[in-house]
Amino acid sequence: MTDATPALSPPSSPRLTPAFVIGATLVGLHVIVGLITLFWAPYDPTAMTGGRLAPPSLAHWAGTDRLGRDLFTEIMVGARIALAVGIGAVAIAATIGVTIGLLAAFASRTVDDVLAATLDILIAFPTLLLAMLIVAASDGASLGTAILAIGIAASSIVARLTRILARRVLAMDYITAARVSGTGWLGIVRIHVLPNIWPTLIVNLALQFGLAVIAEASLSYLGLGAPPPNASWGRLLQEAQATVYTAPFGAVAPGIALVSLVIGLNLFADGLRDVADPTRRRR
Amino acid sequence: MSLIDLAAVSFAYGRSRKVLHDIDLRIEAGRNLGIVGESGSGKTTILRLLLGLARPTSGRIAFRGEPLDPRDRLFMRGFRRSVQAVFQDPYSSLDPRQKVADIIAEPLRSLNVDTDIDAAVAEALASVDLPSGAAGRYPHEFSGGQRQRIAIARAIVSQPELVLADEVVSALDLTTRIRIVDLLKSLSERTTLVLVSHDIGFVALLCQDLVILEKGRIVEQGSARNILSAPKHPYTQRLLESTPRLPDFT
Ligand SMILES: Nc1ncnc2c1ncn2[C@@H]1O[C@H](COP(=O)(O)OP(=O)(O)O)[C@@H](O)[C@H]1O
Ligand SMILES: [Mg+2]
Numbered sequence A: 001m002t003d004a005t006p007a008l009s010p011p012s013s014p015r016l017t018p019a020f021v022i023g024a025t026l027v028g029l030h031v032i033v034g035l036i037t038l039f040w041a042p043y044d045p046t047a048m049t050g051g052r053l054a055p056p057s058l059a060h061w062a063g064t065d066r067l068g069r070d071l072f073t074e075i076m077v078g079a080r081i082a083l084a085v086g087i088g089a090v091a092i093a094a095t096i097g098v099t100i101g102l103l104a105a106f107a108s109r110t111v112d113d114v115l116a117a118t119l120d121i122l123i124a125f126p127t128l129l130l131a132m133l134i135v136a137a138s139d140g141a142s143l144g145t146a147i148l149a150i151g152i153a154a155s156s157i158v159a160r161l162t163r164i165l166a167r168r169v170l171a172m173d174y175i176t177a178a179r180v181s182g183t184g185w186l187g188i189v190r191i192h193v194l195p196n197i198w199p200t201l202i203v204n205l206a207l208q209f210g211l212a213v214i215a216e217a218s219l220s221y222l223g224l225g226a227p228p229p230n231a232s233w234g235r236l237l238q239e240a241q242a243t244v245y246t247a248p249f250g251a252v253a254p255g256i257a258l259v260s261l262v263i264g265l266n267l268f269a270d271g272l273r274d275v276a277d278p279t280r281r282r283r
Numbered sequence B: 001m002s003l004i005d006l007a008a009v010s011f012a013y014g015r016s017r018k019v020l021h022d023i024d025l026r027i028e029a030g031r032n033l034g035i036v037g038e039s040g041s042g043k044t045t046i047l048r049l050l051l052g053l054a055r056p057t058s059g060r061i062a063f064r065g066e067p068l069d070p071r072d073r074l075f076m077r078g079f080r081r082s083v084q085a086v087f088q089d090p091y092s093s094l095d096p097r098q099k100v101a102d103i104i105a106e107p108l109r110s111l112n113v114d115t116d117i118d119a120a121v122a123e124a125l126a127s128v129d130l131p132s133g134a135a136g137r138y139p140h141e142f143s144g145g146q147r148q149r150i151a152i153a154r155a156i157v158s159q160p161e162l163v164l165a166d167e168v169v170s171a172l173d174l175t176t177r178i179r180i181v182d183l184l185k186s187l188s189e190r191t192t193l194v195l196v197s198h199d200i201g202f203v204a205l206l207c208q209d210l211v212i213l214e215k216g217r218i219v220e221q222g223s224a225r226n227i228l229s230a231p232k233h234p235y236t237q238r239l240l241e242s243t244p245r246l247p248d249f250t
Helices: A018-036 A071-106 A109-124 A127-137 A143-170 A173-180 A185-221 A233-242 A249-276 B043-050 B073-082 B100-110 B117-127 B132-136 B144-156 B174-187 B200-204 B224-229 B234-242
Strands: B002-012 B018-028 B033-036 B058-063 B083-086 B162-166 B192-197 B209-214 B217-223
Touching (some): A018 A249, A071 A143, A071 A233, A071 A249, A109 A143, A127 A185, A173 B100, A185 A233, A185 A249, B018 B217, B033 B043, B043 B162, B058 B073, B100 B117, B100 B144, B117 B144, B144 B162, B144 B174, B174 B192, B200 B234, B209 B234, B217 B234
Parallel strands (some): B033 B192
Antiparallel strands (some): B002 B018, B209 B217
16 A cells, blocks of 8 residues: 555544543433332332321431322332333434434425425424323323323424434435445435434434423423323422422422433433544544 | 447536536547546536436437436446446545445445455455455545545446546545556556546546537547647647646656
């Protein structure tokens, strides 16, 4: 080999930033807690296990609610609900959003314009309004309607991002080279478009996950989320609101749980940017 | 034998004005063709037509005497295998997320070429003077000249009869450029080349025939020797004057 600038250097390995480690740890804790509740919890989350509105004690780490249920148990189960809604909503958003975004990117100018305008309208549509419509159209609020509403709302954002990212990739010469190589449209999506857009996409999906957790808490707070006895952090916060002066601890624990998961997801997303794409790492 | 014929071909992007007017040209096996013109004269557009990536607004394009029809899958598979291309920008033309081996193997996989892919990739790498270890690396680990070699390896891996090259040395420095010219020269013993460039000096090093393009029209065409020694059209004369005298590599 004789070219003037030999640039054969070893490939750079991904670097774990502190943000990523802290984020992954916070998210990991919630996941572990959520999984544990599938098999075991300190108390039955629906049973009256102590005095009403009892402050935190050794028996009840986070105190009890107005029905005497153990708040720590409810918060543990709430992690499972929050994660389930997050995973479900992100899965829906990724499936619908990526598909529509890719179709728009490949579509003719007119179809693309129509899709882009539709997405802009959908993005302007508040998640809460969408959730109310979906609840109204179904049998009532449930875990499923919450997941669906949050997922659909997020899918328009994912679709718009996918469309922009895919357009950028499709303009590259390696796509022309692929066409000249006889690669069909599906092959181009699979071999070139998806691998080049997923690092950015996955970061956005992690951020959407955090937003979905907040949206779930908001819906539950408003009574549009999973109905009792599902222990949602949003519902715990709503119940604590009535007694916030007499028993403020009722709001503290679910608040910490919610904020720590969302911060964890955001840090995780931020760190993922560096890990997922070592070639475009920020200095 | 003529590989590709363009007859009275005109082309416009969408509804805008025509960028190619009434182009007649023939690409013959064994005779390298240079298409020369200033930036914006329509060279890349001709190449896109020759590759079947765009359809002429009017006129006919034939591959081995058969009309080029992108909807005819079987025909296009044979065409893609026989006609390959190298692009101007060695950065944008290689997918940063593919390993070199997969980049080079793409035509073989997409066209279902029945061959030992690893062996074909190794042979293509050897043909462009890259070490076999390059196969497992990613494009960002290579310099511009090396990347252009990878792109050339991809273009020759299916053993095409014709390789179209769009300004392949424009983005490279002079010494790298000379080495790529040498490489193309050795390749042209096996395959016919169509070189597109604004640089008549570069094209003249490798091509027997020349087509001079001005604002989407052919103003002069013929053997490189005749055109270089006695350019008839004033535009050709200007192109020749604007090219610095190159050392004689032959
Ligand atoms: N995608 C496109 N859409 C509209 N016009 C284009 C497009 N690509 C090129 N053109 C126009 O076509 C003409 C020829 O361009 P091109 O074939 O790229 O020339 P060259 O390769 O010789 O520089 C130019 O006027 C250019 O502006
Ligand atoms: Mg060009």
